Amino acid sequence: MDTLAIVILNYNGQPFLAKFLPAVLANADGHPVYVADSASVDSSVSFLKATFPTVRVIELPRNDGYAGGYNLALDYIRTHYGGATYYALPNSDIEVTPGWLSPVLALLNANPQIAACQPKIRSYSQRDLFEHAGAAGGFVDWLGYVFCRGRVFATFETDNGQYDDNRRVFWATGACLFVRAEVFHQTGGFDASFFAHMEEIDWCWRIQRLGYEVWACGQSTVYHVGGGTLHKSNPHKTYLNYRNSLFMLYKNWPADNWLWPKILLRLVLDGLSSLLFLKVGQWRDVWAILRAHFAFYGQLPRLYRQRRLLQTQQTTKVHLYPRSIVWQYFAEGKKTFKEICNV
Structure with a gap:
């Protein structure tokens, strides 16, 4: 069993794969990299096989969104590749940075109660600002509205190191989510009926009710384009x-x-x-x-x-x-x- 499997879900995202996958491979620290393709109708699969032969391509039978797609992909990795202790799930429009893995893995290894974790998420286009999808870790108010350290509704903070700590949060973003594989499979993964958006928050809520914890790791940073599959104006x-x-x-x-x-x-x-x-x-x-x-x-x-x-x-x-x-x-x-x- 691998310690970590890096798994990217893709749907018609060949330009993002071309742009961001080289950095993932360069900073994978020897861990296997998978791309799970959700029945794309562009050239994603042929491009991957021709350009990145070390990437393990999983061809899913249909597009079940983020929730169903990752459920299928991670179950396939478990049954066909022996699984992993942890899964890292960066979106295809995430730019990773050198050393992005080691602080998160150290945090997960130090506390077996942590079942979900995220790095800091900064904006790819405005690189000193936190990004909408998760920023430095999320919370939920008493009416179910979500907000983050570094981003509240349409207000985005500049990252001046104010969230460089490791801290327990309520939810970790699906834009670049690390999960403890045993807990993910134990809970049945994401609720596939969500298709996309907020399924990771629902999962974080459920695992906390089982006694697990969710954290944000301030020593790891990635950059997110955002809206790669579904633009915010849609x-x-x-x-x-x-x-x-x-x-x-x-x-x-x-x-x-x-x-x-x-x-x-x-x-x-x-x-x-x-x-x-x-x-x-x-x-x-x-x-x-x-x-x-x-x-x-x-x-x-x-x-x-x-x-x-x-x-x-x-x-x-x-x-x-x-x-x-x-x-x-x-x-x-x-x-x-x-x-x-x-x-």
């Missing part, structure tokens, strides 16, 4: 983010009487947020939010079964951020993690 991204956030909150919220009041408040706030899209004429995003809500209603029977199962299996109490990040950001004008959390 209404389908809006749909997935709003829908999956409701999926996650309903599945994982503890067993008490406050679930439905929170869900109803979230639905109202989502509706208010659609006014921001309406203000700038983005009608398709408004429709995407409506579709997301109806998709949530339609999936309630399945989500209820998942919730009941999780309630019986997972017992460790998980602590969400106890205030509303929406109120603090928009009403109180607190724009950075330090202002919000006072740490």
